Amino acid sequence: MPTVVRPAVRHPGLPVNALGLTVRDYEGGMSTLCAGCGHDSVTAALVQALWELAVPPHRVAKLSGIGCSAKTVGYFLNGAHGFNGAHGRMAPIATGAGAANRDLLLIGISGDGDSLSIGIGHLVHLIRRNLRMVYIIENNGVYGLTKGQFSPSADIGSTTSKGTANVMEPIDPMLLGLSLGATFLARGFSGDKAELIPILKAATAHRGLAIVDVISPCVSFNDHEGSTKSYRFTREHEVRVTETDFVPPRPEILASIGWEGITDLTLHDGSLVRARAVPSGYDPTDRIAVEEHLREARACGEVPTGILFVDSSRPDLHEMSGTVSQPLVDVPYAKLCPGAAELEKFGSV
Amino acid sequence: MPTVVRPAVRHPGLPVNALGLTVRDYEGGMSTLCAGCGHDSVTAALVQALWELAVPPHRVAKLSGIGCSAKTVGYFLNGAHGFNGAHGRMAPIATGAGAANRDLLLIGISGDGDSLSIGIGHLVHLIRRNLRMVYIIENNGVYGLTKGQFSPSADIGSTTSKGTANVMEPIDPMLLGLSLGATFLARGFSGDKAELIPILKAATAHRGLAIVDVISPCVSFNDHEGSTKSYRFTREHEVRVTETDFVPPRPEILASIGWEGITDLTLHDGSLVRARAVPSGYDPTDRIAVEEHLREARACGEVPTGILFVDSSRPDLHEMSGTVSQPLVDVPYAKLCPGAAELEKFGSV
Amino acid sequence: MTATLPVRPAGNGTAPRVNEISIRIATVNGTGSASANNLLMRAIFRMGVPVSGKNLFPSNIQGLPTWYEIRVSGRGYSARAPRPNLVVAMNAQTRKRDIAEVSPGGCVLWDSTWPLQEPPGRDDIHLLEIPIARICAQEFRDAKQRILLQNVVYAGAVAALLDIDMGIMGALVDERYARRDKLREANRRALAIGHDYAHKHFEAPLPCHVEPMDLTRGSIIVDGNTSAALGCIYAGATVAAWYPITPSTSLMDAFTSFSRRYRRDPDTGRATALIIQAEDEMGAIGTVIGAGWTGARAFTSTSGPGLSLMNELLGLAYYMEVPAVVFDVQRAGPSTGLPTRTQQADILMAAHASHGDTAHIVLFPGDPAECFDFAVRAFDLAERFQTPVLVLSDLDIGMNDWVVPRLRWDQRYAPDRGRVLHPADLEEIEAYHRYSDPDPDWVCARTLPGSGSKGAWLARGSGHNRLGAYTEDPGEYREVLDRLSRKHAASALRGPEPVIERRPGARIGLVTVGSGGPAVWEAAELLAEQGVVTDLMRIRGFPFSPPVREFLTEHERCFVVEQNRDAQLHSLLVIAVPAAAERLDSLLVYSGIPVTAAEVTDGVMTRLSPEAAACPP
Amino acid sequence: MTATLPVRPAGNGTAPRVNEISIRIATVNGTGSASANNLLMRAIFRMGVPVSGKNLFPSNIQGLPTWYEIRVSGRGYSARAPRPNLVVAMNAQTRKRDIAEVSPGGCVLWDSTWPLQEPPGRDDIHLLEIPIARICAQEFRDAKQRILLQNVVYAGAVAALLDIDMGIMGALVDERYARRDKLREANRRALAIGHDYAHKHFEAPLPCHVEPMDLTRGSIIVDGNTSAALGCIYAGATVAAWYPITPSTSLMDAFTSFSRRYRRDPDTGRATALIIQAEDEMGAIGTVIGAGWTGARAFTSTSGPGLSLMNELLGLAYYMEVPAVVFDVQRAGPSTGLPTRTQQADILMAAHASHGDTAHIVLFPGDPAECFDFAVRAFDLAERFQTPVLVLSDLDIGMNDWVVPRLRWDQRYAPDRGRVLHPADLEEIEAYHRYSDPDPDWVCARTLPGSGSKGAWLARGSGHNRLGAYTEDPGEYREVLDRLSRKHAASALRGPEPVIERRPGARIGLVTVGSGGPAVWEAAELLAEQGVVTDLMRIRGFPFSPPVREFLTEHERCFVVEQNRDAQLHSLLVIAVPAAAERLDSLLVYSGIPVTAAEVTDGVMTRLSPEAAACPP
Numbered sequence A, B: 001m002p003t004v005v006r007p008a009v010r011h012p013g014l015p016v017n018a019l020g021l022t023v024r025d026y027e028g029g030m031s032t033l034c035a036g037c038g039h040d041s042v043t044a045a046l047v048q049a050l051w052e053l054a055v056p057p058h059r060v061a062k063l064s065g066i067g068c069s070a071k072t073v074g075y076f077l078n079g080a081h082g083f084n085g086a087h088g089r090m091a092p093i094a095t096g097a098g099a100a101n102r103d104l105l106l107i108g109i110s111g112d113g114d115s116l117s118i119g120i121g122h123l124v125h126l127i128r129r130n131l132r133m134v135y136i137i138e139n140n141g142v143y144g145l146t147k148g149q150f151s152p153s154a155d156i157g158s159t160t161s162k163g164t165a166n167v168m169e170p171i172d173p174m175l176l177g178l179s180l181g182a183t184f185l186a187r188g189f190s191g192d193k194a195e196l197i198p199i200l201k202a203a204t205a206h207r208g209l210a211i212v213d214v215i216s217p218c219v220s221f222n223d224h225e226g227s228t229k230s231y232r233f234t235r236e237h238e239v240r241v242t243e244t245d246f247v248p249p250r251p252e253i254l255a256s257i258g259w260e261g262i263t264d265l266t267l268h269d270g271s272l273v274r275a276r277a278v279p280s281g282y283d284p285t286d287r288i289a290v291e292e293h294l295r296e297a298r299a300c301g302e303v304p305t306g307i308l309f310v311d312s313s314r315p316d317l318h319e320m321s322g323t324v325s326q327p328l329v330d331v332p333y334a335k336l337c338p339g340a341a342e343l344e345k346f347g348s349v
Numbered sequence C, D: 001m002t003a004t005l006p007v008r009p010a011g012n013g014t015a016p017r018v019n020e021i022s023i024r025i026a027t028v029n030g031t032g033s034a035s036a037n038n039l040l041m042r043a044i045f046r047m048g049v050p051v052s053g054k055n056l057f058p059s060n061i062q063g064l065p066t067w068y069e070i071r072v073s074g075r076g077y078s079a080r081a082p083r084p085n086l087v088v089a090m091n092a093q094t095r096k097r098d099i100a101e102v103s104p105g106g107c108v109l110w111d112s113t114w115p116l117q118e119p120p121g122r123d124d125i126h127l128l129e130i131p132i133a134r135i136c137a138q139e140f141r142d143a144k145q146r147i148l149l150q151n152v153v154y155a156g157a158v159a160a161l162l163d164i165d166m167g168i169m170g171a172l173v174d175e176r177y178a179r180r181d182k183l184r185e186a187n188r189r190a191l192a193i194g195h196d197y198a199h200k201h202f203e204a205p206l207p208c209h210v211e212p213m214d215l216t217r218g219s220i221i222v223d224g225n226t227s228a229a230l231g232c233i234y235a236g237a238t239v240a241a242w243y244p245i246t247p248s249t250s251l252m253d254a255f256t257s258f259s260r261r262y263r264r265d266p267d268t269g270r271a272t273a274l275i276i277q278a279e280d281e282m283g284a285i286g287t288v289i290g291a292g293w294t295g296a297r298a299f300t301s302t303s304g305p306g307l308s309l310m311n312e313l314l315g316l317a318y319y320m321e322v323p324a325v326v327f328d329v330q331r332a333g334p335s336t337g338l339p340t341r342t343q344q345a346d347i348l349m350a351a352h353a354s355h356g357d358t359a360h361i362v363l364f365p366g367d368p369a370e371c372f373d374f375a376v377r378a379f380d381l382a383e384r385f386q387t388p389v390l391v392l393s394d395l396d397i398g399m400n401d402w403v404v405p406r407l408r409w410d411q412r413y414a415p416d417r418g419r420v421l422h423p424a425d426l427e428e429i430e431a432y433h434r435y436s437d438p439d440p441d442w443v444c445a446r447t448l449p450g451s452g453s454k455g456a457w458l459a460r461g462s463g464h465n466r467l468g469a470y471t472e473d474p475g476e477y478r479e480v481l482d483r484l485s486r487k488h489a490a491s492a493l494r495g496p497e498p499v500i501e502r503r504p505g506a507r508i509g510l511v512t513v514g515s516g517g518p519a520v521w522e523a524a525e526l527l528a529e530q531g532v533v534t535d536l537m538r539i540r541g542f543p544f545s546p547p548v549r550e551f552l553t554e555h556e557r558c559f560v561v562e563q564n565r566d567a568q569l570h571s572l573l574v575i576a577v578p579a580a581a582e583r584l585d586s587l588l589v590y591s592g593i594p595v596t597a598a599e600v601t602d603g604v605m606t607r608l609s610p611e612a613a614a615c616p617p
C-alpha cells in the first residue's frame, strides 16, 4: 500500500508528532452527540492516543455499527476510511476488512447494545478468530440512540430515570471475553482520560483482538442517581487494577523487564506497553485469577479498570489461516489466475 | 389447561409409571439418524427420564432448531406438541411458548452448531432471562446435517476425518454459561445413560434455564481417531464430578440434608434432586471454584460430567416479570379487554 | 423590520385565510419545544378547528435542527401543507432557509436575541421579531427553565398572532402542571409574556387567524403508534416482543404503559401481559411465533431494518401456519436511511417476506384510527388464517398527531380465534391431522400445546404433508403449498376493503395507500376545481380484494400515489391485475417528508398535459 | 419372471431407442451408490454419448431412499426424463413405487435377495432379478465392502444390459483406485460379476442400449457448484465467507480445495485466499462486504434461508455501493422446505432483497458452464457497478452432473475493477467526493481503505448526499437515491443478454430461466413436432435488457416456465414490461424435482386447447 502523508504545515503553532502531524490531523467532523456525552471523551482520548503513537491516519480503518457510539467514527481521523454500517454487524465487516488487508489498523467503536445485544453472536466469534483489531465498547448501560432502554450491560438494580430497576443479570464483556479465550481485555472510563490513553495505545499494539470496555455515561438517559453507569457512580467505584505505561521502542529496556505486573506487549515497531499491577499480586495473564478478581469486584460494586487480561500467545486470524504476509488486496491478479492451460485440463473424464 | 391422559391399556406387558403409562407412551417416531448416532441415545435417555418422572406427555412442549439433533424432537413423546423451527432460533421460540404458557414443561434439543454458532446470541440472552426450560445441547463438535464442518465446540487440535485440525478456541457452553450467570449447568455423555437420566430429571426440576451439554458423537463425521468428540475419546476422558440421584417427594428427607455436595433442587411436586460431589470438595454452587475446576480439567484433557453448577436463587422469566401464576393463554378475554367505556375516555384533549 | 401587517399580494402561495393556516416552528432538538407545539395544537383543537401536526426531526438526541408543522384547516385538510404562512424561527442555524420557505405574504416570528447576519432577502413577507432568549434570561432564574420557557414564550406570541383562545391555552397549562405549582406559574407567565409582547408590538391577530368552529367534537388527537398499541390491548394481546427501533419504539412504549393499567390482575396486582425486550429482531419475531403457536395473541413492532431481519422466521410462520402480528412503522430506506423520516418502501418486502414462495397478509392503516381498528383485525386475521399479518404503518401515521374520530368499541366483539380444536372437540373426531380438512378459506384446524395428546403435532418448517408429517414426496409437498396459496387468496375477501370515493363522470382514478390518503383526497378536490374529475381509492389490504381489481379496470387511467421510489404498490397491483397494467401510472414522493396535495396535483397535471400525452407512460 | 426381452408395445411412454434411454437407480443413502452411478455416467460419456445425471436425495445422512437418474440422449436432451426405461431397484422400501414408475415396455433390475412381498402388479414391463446382496455376501469378506460393492455389481449388470463399454468401465475403476490395489481388484471383480450375471441370465444388451457416438469430445462433466467455485478462482477472489447450507456447501468445498492448488504462494506455501466459516449468514455477508469495501474480490455462497438472513446487509451494500458477490443455490422453500430438492423460488427476493427501495443485479446461469462464466462476470459487474450481484443457481445446476462444453479462458481477461481511484489518480484531482461525478453508467469513483487520506471517506448506510456526508435534506437524499435507480437500470445493458432462439413463423414464445433451459428447449422441439412453433428465450440477468422487452412484446403469447409456485419471474417481467402483461402466461413446476419437457408441453397444449381458449388466462 502506498503511503500518503499530508504535510503538516497548516497548524504552525501546534506540536507535531513523529510524522510531523498535529493533533488536528487526527480529528474528525463535528460531533452531533449530546453535550457531555461520554462518547465524545472517548473520541478525544483516541485522537490523542493515535496522535501520540504517530499512526499514519490513512493506515487506519474505522468501523462501527449503529448507535450514538457508532456515530463517533465520523468524529476522529478524517484522513482514514470508515465504515458506519448496520446495527450489530461491525464484527463481520471488520473481519472482511482485516482479511482483505492485514496492514490496516482496524479501530472499531461499538456500543453496549450494538455489541452485547444484537451483535453478540458476532463478537463471540470475533473473539474466537482473534482478529487483530482495537474493539472499543462505549458502554453506557442503555441504548442511547433509541432513547434509553436498558442494554444487556445494565446491572441488576440499576434504574431508569423513571425508577424502573433492571432485573436481569448483566453481560460483562470482560467476563464474557475471559470465558471465550479473548486475548486482550481492558476497561477504561470516559471520565478518566489519563488512564484511557495508554490503554488505547496498548490495544493498538496487541497482535489480536483488543477489547476495550469503556464506561461512557449517557447524559441524556443514564446519568441519574440510581444508575450504575453514571459519571458519579463510576467515578466513585472505579478501581484501577493495573496502571498502563506506553514505552517507546528502546531495545535496552526490553532486556531488563521481568514480571512484576508488567506485560510485554511488543508493538510491530518494537514499542513496549507496561501494565503495572496496582493491587499487589494482580496478574493480568492469569485467567482464573482475573476472573476471580472481577467477580469479587462486581460483588462489592467496584468497577475495576486498566488492562485486565492479556494473552499474547495465541495466533491471530491470519496466523491461524497461514495467509501470506502481504495484504490479500495487494496480491496481483496474475498470481491468482491459474490461466488458460490449467482450465484446459479441468474436467477431463 | 385441561389434562388429557390416555389410558394405558395398550401395552399390558410393560411396566407402568405413576400415570399408568408405559415407556412406549413416551416414545416418538422412528429415528432417521445414522445408526449409532449419539443423538438417538440422548432421545432414549430422555424417554426413560420422562417416563420415570411420570410427566404427563401433553404437558411438554418439545422445541428445536435445525440439524440432526433438532430432528430428534420427532423421536420422543408423540403425545406432546413440538416445534422443529429454524436453525438457531429455538431460544426465542421457547421464550414465546414459555411466556404464553408457564405451565408447559419446555424441552429443547439443540446442536452445537444450532446453539453455539448461529444461535449463540439467543442462547446468551435466554440465559439472562432464565426461562424455565430444559435446554439440551447434543454436542458432537461438528455440523452433522451439513456433513461434518467444525462447529464452535470443536477443540483446538481436534481433526476432521481428513486430518485438518481445528485452530480456533472452542466455545464451552458450560464456561460460557458460568460467565453469564446461568443457573443450572450439567454435562452428560450419550454413551453414559446411567448418568444422563438423573441429570435430565434434575434439569426438569430446575426453576429456570437448565442447560445440559451432552457429548453426543457423530458417527458419520466425527467419531474417528483424532477427534475429541468421539465415543472413544469421551469414554476415556469422562470424569464424573458429581453423581446425581433423583429422590421422589418425601418431605422428611428434606430436613435431613445438609451440604456435602448435595444440591437441593425441589421439584414443583416436592421431589428432590441430589448431586453428590465425586472429587472431594467439588461444590456445584461455587461459581469461581467450578470455573477453576472446568478450566483445569480442560487443560488436562478431561471431560467433567455431572451437574456442574446450580444456583437456585435467581428468579425465572415470569418471576422477574411479575406475571400472574396462571398461564397467559388461560386469562379470559373478558379480563383483558378494557371495554367500550374506557375507550370512550381515551384521547380527551 | 415592520410590525404592521397590510395584506400583501399572496403571489403563488396559498392566500391566507381564516382557519386555513400552516405554521412551521423551527427549533433545535432536545430543547423541549415539543410540549409548546403540542399546546398550540391542542388549543386550536379545543377551539373546534381541525388541525394536524407533523414533526420533522433529526436522527439524533440533542442539538440538531427540528421542525414542527401545524396545519389548521377548517375544510378538514390534514395532509402536510405546501408552504407555511407563519414561521417561528427559533433556530439561528436554519433561520435563513426557514425565512426563504415562508409563503409570500406570510410572517416570520424570530428570536431577535441573535440578530440576522444578513438581510432576509425577501420583501414579500413580514418579519416579526421578539428577543425571546433575552426576555427569558431576564425573567427566569433557573438555567434549564430559561431554555425550556423560550418555547412557551413563542407559543404565547403565536396565540396572540393567530387569536388562539388564551383561556384554553392557560387551561391546558394548568392541566399539564396540575400538581406542580411552580412550573405551572412559570409556564403561565411565559405564555403571558409572549402573548403580551405580540399584542404590544405587532398588529395581532393576523388576518389569517383561528376562529372557533365546532368541528372537532367527537374527535380526538392521537398518533398511530399509541392507537395501535391500544388496539393490541383491546384485541387481547398478552405477549409482546420487540427490539427498539425508530419510529416504532413509541408503539411498544405505549403498549407498556397501557399494560400498567389494563394488564394487571386486580386481585394480585400481577401482570397479565409479558413484554420482552429481545436481543434483536429475530429474537422478537421468534418469541411472537412461539407465543402464537402456544395460543397467545402476540405481536412485535419494528421498522425496515428489523423487518429485513425477520424474513426467515416470517417464512417459517407462513409455512407452519402460525399466527403472528407484526407492526412495521416504515421509515425512509434503504438500509439505515433516514430513521426519522417517513416512507412507504417496505410494501414489496412485506407482501412476500422470506425466501421461497411465501405470501403474507398485509394491512395498510391510513390514520391512527385505522391503526386501532387494524390492530384488532390483524389479530383476528392472523388467527383465522393462521399466518403472519403485517400491519404497515409509517412514521407519519405512527408518530405524528392526527385528529381522528373518537375510537369506539363494540362490546359484542369476541376475538376470532380461528379454527382451534380444544380437548372436547378432539374427543368428537377419530384422529387429528394438522393440515387436513380445510374449511372454505382453506384453513385447517390447529391445536395448542398443553391441550392434550390426541391433538399433538409437530410443527415443522421442513416439507410436510397434509398430515403434518415430514415428506419429500412431490405430490404431498405440493398439496400443502397449493392450499397455502389458496388460503392466501381467500384472505383477500376477509381483509379490509379499499376505501373508494366516486365522483360522477370520473375517468381517472387516484389510487393510494396508508398515509397518502389525506394528500390524495385534498388533491382530488383541487383537481376537481381545475376540472379534472377523479375517483379515489385507498387500498387497505393485501392480497387485493375484488373491488381493487374492478376500480383499476374501470378507469381509463389510474395514478398510483405512493411514498417510495420503486413504485412498490404499483408493482403488486400490476402483478395482481395484469389487465390494468397499461393503465397504471405512478406518482412517487419519497424524500422522507409526508406527501402534499400539491405534489399530487402537479404530478397528475403534468402527466395529463398535452406534451405528456404525446409520449405514453 | 421373464428374462427375455421382446419389445412390447410402448404405451404412452417414450419408445425405447438406441441412445435414448432413461435409467433410474433407487438405493438407500449412505450406502455408497454415488460412485457406481458416477461410473456408469462417465462411461457413457466416454463412449461419446451425451448424458446427464440427476440425484434425487433425501435431507438426511443415512438410511433414507435416494434415486439417481441417468439420461442418455444422442439427441442431446439433458432435462430430466419423464419416465425411466430401466429401473435399478436396490431399495426394498421403495421398490413397489419404483416398479410402478418404469415406463411401459421398460425393465426393472432388482435385488432378489429380498423377494417381492406382493406381485409387481404390472405385466407391461420386464423384471430382471439378481440376488445382489447374496452374491456380495458370498464373494466378499469385509462387511463394509459387501455393502459398497453391491453398487458396483448393479453397475456391471447395467453395463451389460445397455452395452456400455466394459473396457471403459474397467479403465475408470482403475483410474479411481490407481493407488489402492485391493480396492481396485474388488471393484473390478464386482463389475465383472454383475456384467457376467446379466449376460448369462438376461438377453443383454437390451434393444434400447448405448452405442458409441462422437458427441462429447470438447465437453466435460461438471456440476455447477464446482464450476462456480472455479470461476471465483479465475476471477481472482481472495476472500470467501460462508455458513454451511445445502445445496450450496459443495461450492465452498470446491473453492477450498481449488484454493489448496491455486491460492498458495509458491515461495512460502502460504495462502493467498482466506476462507472464513462464519457464525451465520449475516456474518458471512458482512465479511464479504467488509472485504469488498477494502478492495478484495469476495463472495459467499448460500441458499434460501441464508439469503433471507442476508437481507439487511444486502441493502447496506446497495446503498453504500460496495461490491459483493452472493451465490444462492436455490432449494425448495418456503422456510426449511426441502433442502435437497430444487426450485427457483428466491427470484423475487433476490431482485429486491432488503427493506426500503433496494434493487440488485441478479444473474441466472443456466448450466455449470454459465456458472463458471457468470461467476467471473458477477465480480466484474459487482465492481463496475459497486453493488451486490446475486448469482441464482439452483440445486439442479449446482449439485447435478451436467455435460457442458469444456471451459475456456481468454488470457486477455483483466478483471474489471470498476472506477477505483488510487493515490496517483487522487493527486490529479482537487478534492474527492464519494458519490459525485457519475460516469455514464451512473457509477462514481471509489477509493480503498489504506490507500491514502485524500481519498478517505466514511461509508454509511444512513442518508447521505453526493459528497458522502450525512444528510436529512430531502433533495440531497433523493439525488443519491435517483442515481442509484439509474445505475441499476444502466446495468441491464452490461449484464448477460438473454439466449434467444427463433423459429420462422413462431407467434408463441417460451420464456424460461436457469435450469429450466433444457426442458424448455426439448419441449420446443416436441411442440414443433406437434405443429406448435415457438420461439425460445432464456433470461440470464436482472434488470432485464432491451431484448427481453422486445421478445415479450413481439409474441402474441408467451409462456413463462419457471420452477416456483408464485410465478416470480413472471412477476418481475410484468412489472418491467407492463405492455406485455396480458400476453404472459405461467407454467409453474415446483414439486422440487427438475422440470421435464413433458410438463412444459402438456402445460402449453392444455392452455392452447380450444377449451382453454374459451376462458382467457
Ligand SMILES: Cc1ncc(C[n+]2csc(CCOP(=O)(O)OP(=O)(O)O)c2C)c(N)n1
Binding pocket: A066, A067, A068, A069, A070, A086, A087, A110, A111, A112, A113, A114, A115, A138, A140, A142, A143, A144, A145, A146, A151, A218, C243, C244, C245, C246, C281, C305, C306, C309, C336
Ligand atoms: C436492525 C436494527 N434494529 C434496531 C435499530 C435501532 N437502533 C439504533 S441504535 C440502537 C441501540 C444503540 O445502543 P448502543 O449500541 O448501546 O449505542 P449507544 O447509542 O448507547 O451509544 C438501536 C436499537 C437499528 N438501527 N437496526
Ligand SMILES: Cc1ncc(C[n+]2csc(CCOP(=O)(O)OP(=O)(O)O)c2C)c(N)n1
Binding pocket: B066, B067, B068, B069, B070, B087, B110, B111, B112, B113, B114, B115, B138, B140, B142, B143, B144, B145, B146, B151, B218, D243, D244, D245, D246, D281, D305, D306, D309, D336
Ligand atoms: C439459516 C440456515 N443456515 C444454514 C442452515 C444449514 N444447516 C442445517 S443444520 C446445520 C448445522 C447443524 O449442526 P448442529 O446444530 O451441530 O447439529 P447436528 O447436525 O450436528 O446435530 C446447518 C448449518 C440452515 N438450515 N439454515
Ligand code: SF4
Binding pocket: A032, A033, A034, A036, A037, A038, A039, A068, A069, A140, A144, A145, A217, A218, A219, A220, A221, C061, C062
Ligand atoms: S443520547 Fe446518550 S449516548 Fe446518545 S449522544 Fe446523548 S448522551 Fe450520548
Ligand code: SF4
Binding pocket: B032, B033, B034, B036, B037, B038, B039, B068, B069, B140, B144, B145, B217, B218, B219, B220, B221, D061, D062
Ligand atoms: S450425521 Fe452425525 S449427527 Fe447426523 S445423524 Fe449421522 S451420526 Fe448423527
Ligand SMILES: [Mg+2]
Binding pocket: A111, A112, A113, A138, A139, A140, A141, A142, A143, A144, A151
Ligand atoms: Mg449504549
Ligand SMILES: [Mg+2]
Binding pocket: B111, B112, B113, B138, B139, B140, B141, B142, B143, B144, B151
Ligand atoms: Mg453438531
